[in-house]
Amino acid sequence: MRILLPLLMASCFAADLPADLLKARDAQDRAALDKIAAAADSEAQAKSNDAAVLYKAAQAQLIRAEVSMELRDKNAARGAAEAGIRVAEKAVALKPNMGEYHRILGTLCGQVIPANVLAGMKYGKCALDEVNKAVELAPKAASGYLSRAVGNYYLPASFGGGPELALKDVDKALELDPKDADAWLWKGIILRKLARNADARKALAKSQELHPERLWTKQQLEKTPEK
Numbered sequence: 001m002r003i004l005l006p007l008l009m010a011s012c013f014a015a016d017l018p019a020d021l022l023k024a025r026d027a028q029d030r031a032a033l034d035k036i037a038a039a040a041d042s043e044a045q046a047k048s049n050d051a052a053v054l055y056k057a058a059q060a061q062l063i064r065a066e067v068s069m070e071l072r073d074k075n076a077a078r079g080a081a082e083a084g085i086r087v088a089e090k091a092v093a094l095k096p097n098m099g100e101y102h103r104i105l106g107t108l109c110g111q112v113i114p115a116n117v118l119a120g121m122k123y124g125k126c127a128l129d130e131v132n133k134a135v136e137l138a139p140k141a142a143s144g145y146l147s148r149a150v151g152n153y154y155l156p157a158s159f160g161g162g163p164e165l166a167l168k169d170v171d172k173a174l175e176l177d178p179k180d181a182d183a184w185l186w187k188g189i190i191l192r193k194l195a196r197n198a199d200a201r202k203a204l205a206k207s208q209e210l211h212p213e214r215l216w217t218k219q220q221l222e223k224t225p226e227k
Contacts, residue, residue: 010142016057020032022067025066025067026214027215028215030076033060037057040061046086054090055087058088058105058108062104065077065084069111075114077114078112078115081108088108092105092130099136099138100146101222103134103144104129106128109124109127114158122188123166128151129165130214131148140176140181142174145169146170146180149169151166153190153193159167167191167194170187171187172218182207185203185216188200188204188207188221203208204217
C-alpha cells in the first residue's frame with residue numbers, strides 16, 4: 001500500500017518558477033495559468049526533443065493542478081496533471097539523470113490520484129519511485145525532500161507515512177535551504193496536523209514573511225488556531 005503516495009500538493013518551488021507562472025500561482029489565477037500552460041504546450045509540441053522545453057510545459061501543468069487542488073477542484077487537477085505527465089515522461093526519457101525532471105514527474109503522478117483513487121496503483125507507484133529517484137540523483141536539493149515530505153503527510157502512518165516522517169523530510173529541506181518559503185509553509189501544515197498549532201503558526205508566518213504574495217499561505221495561516 002505504500003505506493004499510494006498522493007503528492008497532490010507538492011509544489012514547484014517559488015525560486016524555480018518563471019515570473020508569470022509564479023504570479024498566477026500566488027494569486028490562484030486559473031485563467032492566467034490556463035493561458036501559460038497552453039503556450040508552453042504549443043512550444044513543447046514544436047520542440048518535442050528539447051528536454052528543457054518539455055520540462056517547462058510539465059511545470060506549467062503541475063502548477064495548474066496545484067492551484068486546482070487548492071481550490072478543491074479535483075477533476076481539473078487530474079486533467080492538468082495527466083497533460084503534464086505526458087510531457088514530463090518525455091523529458092525524463094531525454095535526460096534520465098536530471099533529478100528535477102524525476103521530481104516533476106513524480107509530483108504530477110501524485111496529483112492524478114485524488115480525483116480517481118483507483119488510479120492509485122498505477123500513479124502511486126510512479127509518484128513514489130520518481131520522487132525517491134529525484135532525491136537519489138540530487139541529494140542536496142531541498143525540493144526533493146519537500147516533495148517527499150508532502151507525500152508522507154498525506155500517506156497514513158499505517159501505510160508507512162505520517163506527519164512525523166513528513167516533518168523529518170521538511171526539516172531536511174529547510175536545512176538545505178532555510179529561506180524556502182514553500183518548505184516553511186508545509187512545515188506549518190504538518191505541525192498543525194500534529195496539533196502543534198503555536199509552532200505551526202510560527203512556520204506559516206515565516207513562509208509569509210519570505211513570500212508574502214502567496215494567497216494560499218495566508219489562507220493556511222488564517223485557518224490555524226493560535227493554540
